[in-house]
Every structure is written in C-alpha cells, then in structure tokens.
Amino acid sequence: MRYMATYDLMETIRNTNQWLGASALAMGSYPAFALIPNPAFAWMTAWGEVTERTFQRMIVKPDWNIPPVPSLDAQDHLVSTEVVVEKDFGDLLHFVVADRPTPKRKVLLVAPMSGHYATLLRSTVISLLPDADLYITDWHNARDIPVSAGKFDIEDYTLYLVDFLRELGPDTHVIAVCQPAPLALAATAYLAEEDPKAQPRSLTLIGGPVDPDATPTDVTDFGRRVTMGQLEEMMIQRVGFKYPGVGRMVYPGLLQLSSFISMNGETHTKAFVNQITRVAQGDAEEHDKHNRFYDEYLAVMDMTAEFYLSTVERIFKNLEIAKNEFVVAGKKVDLGKITTVAVKTVEGSKDDISAPGQCVAALDLCTGLPDEKKASHLEEGAGHYGIFAGKSWRRNIRPLVLDFIDANSGDDQPEPKTKKAANKNAAA
CATH class of the missing domain: 3.40.50.1820 (Alpha/Beta hydrolase fold, catalytic domain)
Structure with missing residues (x-):
C-alpha cells in the first residue's frame, strides 16, 4: 500500500477539478440565467469549460489524427x-x-x-x-x-x-x-x-x-543535486486500484506534468487566463491554437x-x-x-x-x-x-x-x- 494512497489522492484531485469544471459549465449554461444580464455567468461558464477540458485531457491518450x-x-x-x-x-x-x-x-x-x-x-x-x-x-x-x-x-x-x-x-x-x-x-x-x-x-x-x-x-x-534515495522517495508511487497496472511502481504522469508546468508557471497561467477570456467573449474555437497545444501537452503518461x-x-x-x-x-x-x-x-x-x-x-x-x-x-x-x-x-x-x-x-x-x-x- 506504500505510495498507493498518494497516487490515488492525485487522481482524486484531478477528478474533482474535472467535476467542478463540468458543474460550473452546466450551471452557467442553465437557460434561466440568460434572463439575468450578469456577465458573471458567462465567466463561470468559460471557466468551467476550460477547467473541465484541461483536467479531462490529463488521462486521455491523444489520437494521431494524421491528415491525408x-x-x-x-x-x-x-x-x-x-x-x-x-x-x-x-x-x-x-x-x-x-x-x-x-x-x-x-x-x-x-x-x-x-x-x-x-x-x-x-x-x-x-x-x-x-x-x-x-x-x-x-x-x-x-x-x-x-x-x-x-x-x-x-x-x-x-x-x-x-x-x-x-x-x-x-x-x-x-x-x-x-x-x-x-x-x-x-x-x-x-x-x-x-x-x-x-x-x-x-x-x-x-x-x-x-x-x-x-x-x-x-x-x-537537478540530477546532480538530489540523491537516488531522494528521487525514489519524492517521485515514485504505486499505481492505484483504478488501472490495470495496480501496484506497479511508477513516476506518475500527473507528477511529471506539475514539474513541466512549474518550469514556466507564469507563461501557462497567462495562457489559461487568456483562453478563459476568449471563451467568455465568444472568440474561442474547438481547435484553436490553445486547445491544439494543450490537448497534447496535458496528456501525460506514467513511466x-x-x-x-x-x-x-x-x-x-x-x-x-x-x-x-x-x-x-x-x-x-x-x-x-x-x-x-x-x-x-x-x-x-x-x-x-x-x-x-x-x-x-x-x-x-x-x-x-x-x-x-x-x-x-x-x-x-x-x-x-x-x-x-x-x-x-x-x-x-x-x-x-x-x-x-x-x-x-x-x-x-x-x-x-x-x-x-x-x-x-x-x-x-
């Protein structure tokens, strides 16, 4: 069971954020709110749409989608x-x-x-x-x-x-x-x-x-600063019960993703704020530049x-x-x-x-x-x-x-x- 609880906790956090985004999107899209001229509902819907998509993509292997x-x-x-x-x-x-x-x-x-x-x-x-x-x-x-x-x-x-x-x-x-x-x-x-x-x-x-x-x-x-014991303690977890590899020792994709994002945190934060703004203003598209990049970037796998x-x-x-x-x-x-x-x-x-x-x-x-x-x-x-x-x-x-x-x-x-x-x- 060692390290497995941490793996399942990360997956729970991801799943919860996906659910919160879906809930905000559903609530903000409720037809009755269209009678109330309040921009807060448009922003709540936009936040929900971007958040749900973001956290859902983290567990999906992208399609190749190779054009002719x-x-x-x-x-x-x-x-x-x-x-x-x-x-x-x-x-x-x-x-x-x-x-x-x-x-x-x-x-x-x-x-x-x-x-x-x-x-x-x-x-x-x-x-x-x-x-x-x-x-x-x-x-x-x-x-x-x-x-x-x-x-x-x-x-x-x-x-x-x-x-x-x-x-x-x-x-x-x-x-x-x-x-x-x-x-x-x-x-x-x-x-x-x-x-x-x-x-x-x-x-x-x-x-x-x-x-x-x-x-x-x-x-x-980084490889020089930390010892192998520290790396194993900080980075390695056991796959939780949700997946076929239950019990396998891995470097989780979600943990890797947090490291990727932290290297350029300000840039990623700005990109997501801008995307929420575009969605709220009706300027975003399903396959716009932001979605094309982050649909791939956020899709991570365990090693x-x-x-x-x-x-x-x-x-x-x-x-x-x-x-x-x-x-x-x-x-x-x-x-x-x-x-x-x-x-x-x-x-x-x-x-x-x-x-x-x-x-x-x-x-x-x-x-x-x-x-x-x-x-x-x-x-x-x-x-x-x-x-x-x-x-x-x-x-x-x-x-x-x-x-x-x-x-x-x-x-x-x-x-x-x-x-x-x-x-x-x-x-x-």
Missing part, C-alpha cells in the same frame, strides 16, 4: 496505423498511406519516453510522411501494464530498439528525438557487434543528452520507476554513455564498434533542456566511424521543441535530415536534392 497525404498523382491518400511488432511496454507502429507507392526512404522515428505519448511527434510525423515510409515507437502508459509483465528500464528500452531494427531490416534510417538519443546510439552499437546485418544505414540524433555534462542545464543540475531511476542514475549521474561504459544484458556496449552507420546530430542554440554540446558529443564517441560518415547541425535561435516539430524543423532541419538520409542510402536510393547541405556542418 498529397502526392504527385494529384490525389490525397488516407493514412492509417498498423502495429508491426506488439510488446508489453511499446509497439512498433507503421503509418500506412493508402494506394501510394512505398517511398524508398524507410524511417524509424524513435519517440521519447519522458512523460508524453508518441503523439507529441504528430507534427514531425506529418512532415515526414510525404517523403518516407514511416514507422514510430509507440510507448505504452505504465499504469495500464500489469505487474506480471515485469520490469522495464533503459536496458530493456535499448533491447526493444534492437528488436524493432531487426524487424525493419538494414535499409532503415533512424531519427531519435530527445531522451532516446543515447539509447538509440547504444542500440546501434549493440547491433554492430551482435548482428551487423541488422544495423540501420543512418542515425540522426536530435537534441538528446548523450553527454549531459558537456553543457549543464537546470535538468542536469516505470526503474526506467526513470535508471535514466537519472546511469545517463545523467554516472554518464555511462558519455564514458562509453554502458552495459546491456551483462554485455558492455562499445560505441567505437559503429563503423558503417552514418551519424548526424542536430541541436538548437536556445535549447534549455539538452543544450548545445550534449548531443554532438556522440560524434566523438564514434571513434571507429570515418569523418565522412559524421555530420552535425546547430540551428540558431531554435529551442528544444523547435528542432523537431517547430518552424526550424520544417524550414531548415527536415530538408537537411532528408538529404543526409539520401546521401547514405546506397546506389539504389534517390540522390540527395542538395548534397552539400547534408554535410555542410560535418564534424571534425
């Missing part, structure tokens, strides 16, 4: 999802574009397991689908996974990537976003020794903490306790990837064994989560890789989100990544549109 993909045949092709590999803690998901010839670029997009669902990369998926046969790692919410499924830590995460790459074959190009960057690098090195024929052709690492000490941030400083704790201890504190000392299933993974997979890093100059220097460190660790197989790009003025889903991604980074993929696809693949751009930031 246009093509050269002047038709829009519908997109569906297909599970290629099904596992307890995550699936390999394929985006199937109906009635379209399969593109030669086969891309595996490795989504982070850092509090949000893989749907956080929806805009990234939409931008890549016209030009790639796209797959993604779709991680499951730990609260929905029975204890009987066992543990899931960073070694298990790495082995999941290994299995997915074996399934996809050697003509795959990997794009790892944020948290999984060091583990995608480790999975590639693991295959280099254990199953060389299953290695991907290229590996693009975007804003990931390969060497967190290269450029300290508030995130890395297994062992994954969260092993990430902090082994990636951030012990720097096992940065020191090339990472061990998977009792076997040391040597990053120097990567000799044929082209590696590119992407960073944002204003990234306050994985600051410039943390990701590009991967190139120095690939000691067995020739320089012509290495590339890096620093996007000026871009923050963390912008380098994989924002304007910087769409305008600058995406074309460079596609060119890099083409340049390392083999003779039977399409030629890069701009050869120079793919490696213009080649690392020394």
